[in-house]
Amino acid sequence: MEIVDPRVDPEPSGWAKFRKRAATAPMWDYSLLRVEAWLSRNPPVLAVVREGGRVLGACLAMLCGPARGQAFAPHPPRRWRPPAPCWAEVYLPWFSGHPAVVFRGHVPEAQQRALLRLFERRLAEHVGVGLLGVVYRALPTGLAGAASGPRRPRREIDPTTVLANRFDSVEDWIAALRPPVRQAVRESRAVAAELDVTAGAGRTDLDAAELAALLNEHRARQDARAWRSGQRARVAGLHLDTRSPVPTAYLDALVRRPEVTTRTYRNGTGTLLGFHTLIDGEGGMAMPHWAALPAERGGVARLSVDAYARCVGNLVERGRPELTAGRTLLDLKAALGFDTRTLVSVAVPRPVLGR
Structure with missing residues (x-):
């Protein structure tokens, strides 16, 4: 698994091919991730997992600092410095009703679970001791099952709205x-x-x-x-x-x-x-x-x-087949014939990461 910072790292090899198969929304385009990362106070990093050289899955995680007042994140450090406390939110900020975890084709839940635990360990190594934990936001129930476990609180959040065609x-x-x-x-x-x-x-x-x-x-x-x-x-x-x-x-x-x-x-x-x-x-x-x-x-x-x-x-x-329209104005959208799709958040504190 590799973790890249879109601000300074080149696009991972095979990423464009993976996007065509599994991460088709434009929010996953690496050039857009770069713009988002440079102009965000909580910049995202991209974790890419491979199998036999090809990209099998990916997670996008925003690194969020407490009470950060600046408009943008600090410039990526060129040398080590004392870590500031932060937590990671696995989240697509401009596509909040869709998961920030994607896999190519059918990946069994047991393998998804193992890959998410690997992601957590690698992210902790990437960020350092300042990482307080990981929050998986807006996961569908299947992925939520893979992210869940002992001492990993989970709760159902506002659903996303879906109109079947x-x-x-x-x-x-x-x-x-x-x-x-x-x-x-x-x-x-x-x-x-x-x-x-x-x-x-x-x-x-x-x-x-x-x-x-x-x-x-x-x-x-x-x-x-x-x-x-x-x-x-x-x-x-x-x-x-x-x-x-x-x-x-x-x-x-x-x-x-x-x-x-x-x-x-x-x-x-x-x-x-x-x-x-x-x-x-x-x-x-x-x-x-x-x-x-x-x-x-x-x-x-x-x-x-x-x-x-x-x-x-x-x-x-x-x-x-369907139209999704986000997680707000639920009553209005229900009147217009939209159903809802359950979403779950899972919190993983530092001592539990990777377990």
């Missing part, structure tokens, strides 16, 4: 909704028809700084609302959010990728009212980002409903 058309999907929801969908589509709605894959016409500002404002507002309401568990654990603000450079690279569709909503004066990204792959579609201007600043109510309706249209048109 069992529709012949968008109208077929609308017909399956409850009457009040059908009306809300039609009203949102009528409102959106009065706006400038533009969508395309690999877009080069967007101002990534504009997108990042809206997305980070949306995240901050959502976090503040969670604290005020006292319903923190309903907002996907944002009170424990260790992610950095979404970097402009990261979004700029993401929306230019051919498998990523970006849909923007603007009013007659050109103001950006909302946008979302949609990732397309043979295994399914995913909507990792959504942000909208609040009503008090000129935003449009229920704009997200139109966005979900258009994503369902893309789902049906491309014939993909």
Whole structure:
């Protein structure tokens, strides 16, 4: 097993081939990992395990420091220095409903367990004595079983939302909704028809700084609302959010990728009212980002409903098996026909690592 720092280490050999088979989401692209690592206060490292020379699996782990106030992580040290306390979160920060552990093909649970224990030992060696432990966040139940064990607390967290494609058309999907929801969908589509709605894959016409500002404002507002309401568990654990603000450079690279569709909503004066990204792959579609201007600043109510309706249209048109849409707004998505997929977190304190 090798552990690489995307900021300074070259892409592991065989990584591109492994990505095509097992880690198809663009978040696993090494160039995007490099941008994310340089612009994060909790930079990720990539652990790659091989079998006979080929890549068999991988884990992505953010190294998180307590009460770290700086905007970015310190530069990778060129020589040894006293270790600072940190913990590792095995987590895809911009794809939180999907695991940061992937294997090629079918790997039995017993082998997965052994490989995760090996990862923990190698990570402890890589980080040093300052590593406090590892938290596996947002694992599906199968992988959670491999990560679990004695003295490894686990708990079910907010699920991710999934819409199975069992529709012949968008109208077929609308017909399956409850009457009040059908009306809300039609009203949102009528409102959106009065706006400038533009969508395309690999877009080069967007101002990534504009997108990042809206997305980070949306995240901050959502976090503040969670604290005020006292319903923190309903907002996907944002009170424990260790992610950095979404970097402009990261979004700029993401929306230019051919498998990523970006849909923007603007009013007659050109103001950006909302946008979302949609990732397309043979295994399914995913909507990792959504942000909208609040009503008090000129935003449009229920704009997200139109966005979900258009994503369902893309789902049906491309014939993909499912659409995943993250871990927030669970009640809204349930009304729109989404089911949930169970996710589990597993905590591994330092004395238990590798056991």
